[in-house]
Amino acid sequence: MKKLFWCCLFLGASSMYASGSVKQHTHAAGMHTMQKEKADKTEKIKKTEMTRGDVKIIEATENIRYLSQKIAKEYLFYYTYPNNAKMQKNLYATLKKLEENLKIISSVTKDEDTQNILEFLAYSKEEILSIIKQKPTSADALLMLDYSETLLEGADSIGRTYAYTFSKEEKMLVATKNIKYLLERITKYYMALYRGYDTQNNRVNLQKSISGLQQYLAEINAYPYPGDLQDIRQNIDKVWHRDDQVLKNIDQYFIPNLLSDSVVYLERKTDAISAYHSKNL
Incomplete structure (x- = not known):
């Protein structure tokens, strides 16, 4: 099972900021509270108890961590070069990968806390989509920085559920x-x-x-x-x-x-x- 996990992980993978957005800060506060509650009751899963579904979830959280940073970076480049159509296409491609990994977790997990966190992450994903459809702005760049941290926190929180000694x-x-x-x-x-x-x-x-x-x-x-x-x-x-x-x-x-x-x-x-x-x- 150990070999299955890491082979799958390799093949599949390739702080909040002051934005002035009350909606985003409320969203982040909810994520922080949920993260703390989950940490209080999470127990590490024994390696021998890992299933194929667990492998998929861990792989997806690793991907989301990477993509959370990549998409914010790409938006800042898009904001810098707004007439570069390729940069906007890169954003859509990264967002699609993010959505795919969220769906993987959603289709496998039966954990209620994980499902609740996914709702926050799905909200962030939809907000990001609405942002990249529009002409890049300074305000939206700040929001993208916020959302990237929300995605990261969510992925880390889910990933801790399946942590073990490597x-x-x-x-x-x-x-x-x-x-x-x-x-x-x-x-x-x-x-x-x-x-x-x-x-x-x-x-x-x-x-x-x-x-x-x-x-x-x-x-x-x-x-x-x-x-x-x-x-x-x-x-x-x-x-x-x-x-x-x-x-x-x-x-x-x-x-x-x-x-x-x-x-x-x-x-x-x-x-x-x-x-x-x-x-x-």
Whole structure:
């Protein structure tokens, strides 16, 4: 069953902000309360008790975490380049993937708390759809930042229901998933600052994301990979070192397109490492 879970996860996967929206803050408060209630009564599921349905749910929550950051980042690019039709298409494609993963959880879970959280996430998804149909605005960019955090909180809350202690190889595979998630999160905050949403909260979260990414990269660097993957790991280190310097100079200049291209490269290289750990399970 362990191998089934992680193989499925690999194959299937590729804070609130001050927005001034009373509706969104009420929605977020409800999510926070539900998350706390769920955490109080959640017990970790034993690995031997995992079913195929549990595997699908965990896989979907991992995907939602990644997509929650990606869609906000993409909207900020769309807001920056409103006449670029491809960027709007990217948003629709990401939203479709988000909807697919929400449906997977909904079709499998029988847990009442999970179903209630899904209602919040479905609401966020519908609001995002209405936003991306319109011409991008600064107010909607702030809302997208809010909704991305709501999606993340919901996915994390559902995922905790199925948490357990990972094996060494599972930890490494999780590290690669978190690297991709944090790369999207870093770019999201970078773009938020670039677009003028220069708040202390955004800067703190950006630094936390960078620190988190560096910790996972350290885990990758400590692993004894074979020769070809050592080359990939060295390339990742080299590119990230350059990107880290860009992020450190954020008050001097912004190069969002170059950073975005670099993130695409890093995620593609990280996928190769993910494949290695998936085969070792």
